[in-house]
């Protein structure tokens with residue numbers, strides 16, 4: 001029974017349809033595994049009873065032969081997606097006791113496709129972070145450890161709980177959201193696959209907002225095929241989100257042909273700064289060679305505004321967050337700390353409800369939006385953002401897809417980067433430009449560091465061309481033959 005949790009989503013889907021096992025058996029295996037690995041703190045809320053009830057419904061549908069794309073597959077849901085009647089926290093104290101009266105579009109689609117909800121996964125507070133250490137519910141742990149070193153490592157962030165759960169086999173797959181790298185970086189740190197689709201591919205409706213012009217949902221899975229299947233179930237036009245793209249959803253799984261002959265792959269020279277870790281550089285070179293061996297053409301490209309991406313992101317994202325988070329005032333939902341006046345109640349509630357990093361972002365955001373600074377910071381950042389997007393447009397006149405590292409280092413130790421926010425922000429150096437340009441980005445595990453930790457390679461595609469990104473990702477995956485498993489799985 002325990003080996004059921006080792007199956008990929010595609011294997012489990014086929015096994016369920018074949019009647020090799022039931023959705024109930026699969027779900028029970030996951031619930032038992034969750035019990036065993038609770039120390040990872042990957043889940044904020046577990047929903048075993050709901051999962052078993054949903055599994056029973058899945059078994060009935062499987063028996064009738066009307067199974068959905070995700071039928072009977074037990075998943076984790078990042079605790080940023082509103083789930084009807086199930087506690088939704090965004091990893092923050094300020095949402096204490098919040099049980100949404102509605103379901104986010106993405107989680108509703110997954111439910112509709114037959115997915116079973118195991119629980120809500122841990123995250124950095126309001127998705128602000130790169131290590132999952134800013135969660136009010138405590139850090140989640142990476143199930144991997146460096147060779148011969150017993151220290152706990154971070155799973156990456158902000159979708160750290162989702163990444164840890166998928167890697168530790170306590171969810172077959174999980175949802176993530178990515179504003180500046182929060183799907184791709186934790187996927188790389190935990191040795192799993194994650195794709196941030198094109199902005200507009202998945203509806204943002206019912207996802208607690210961080211920076212609305214950047215936020216995108218996506219799947220976090222064991223492999224590329226699983227990502228293709230789950231992305232298909234999550235995607236599609238939603239009239240409730242005005243930025244949702246009214247485009248048909250391709251059959252992403254069918255795109256995994258393995259054939260990349262004649263495809264042009266770009267390697268951005270700005271992603272090889274001086275001081276780039278030699279093992280990350282070597283991994284990147286190896287990735288380029290694998291694609292060449294498979295018949296692709298590799299060319300050097302330039303994305304000249306890359307060096308401004310982090311600074312731009314850390315103006316725009318806080319600006320949008322300061323506006324989005326203004327709604328948490330203790331009046332309608334979540335935490336309230338009483339005061340002697342309405343203003344005092346607001347202040348006390350927000351001071352107690354938001355953690356340090358969230359407060360820092362709100363202050364940065366209100367600063368860059370305030371009169372006198374708006375032009376110098378916010379407007380300037382918007383202009384640079386347009387230049388970054390233009391860099392990519394020009395590059396895509398030359399190439400079909402871009403290959404780059406996902407993160408500059410493997411997973412780091414807990415507490416190591418918390419003292420200095422700037423060091424933490426540097427983690428996003430390779431993921432943030434894609435987010436600013438709204439492009440799809442996939443991270444695939446491609447090798448191990450000298451210390452035995454997973455490393456990811458990133459593929460960046462043209463708008464709404466997730467198919468090519470996934471196809472090339474599949475080729476990297478096959479060439480890398482990444483079979484290592486975390487110490488704690």
Ligand code: GLN
Pocket residue numbers: 127128129130157158177178179180181182183210317428
């Ligand atoms: N680490 C980045 C930040 O803190 C990205 C987070 C995200 O993508 N949600 O903003």
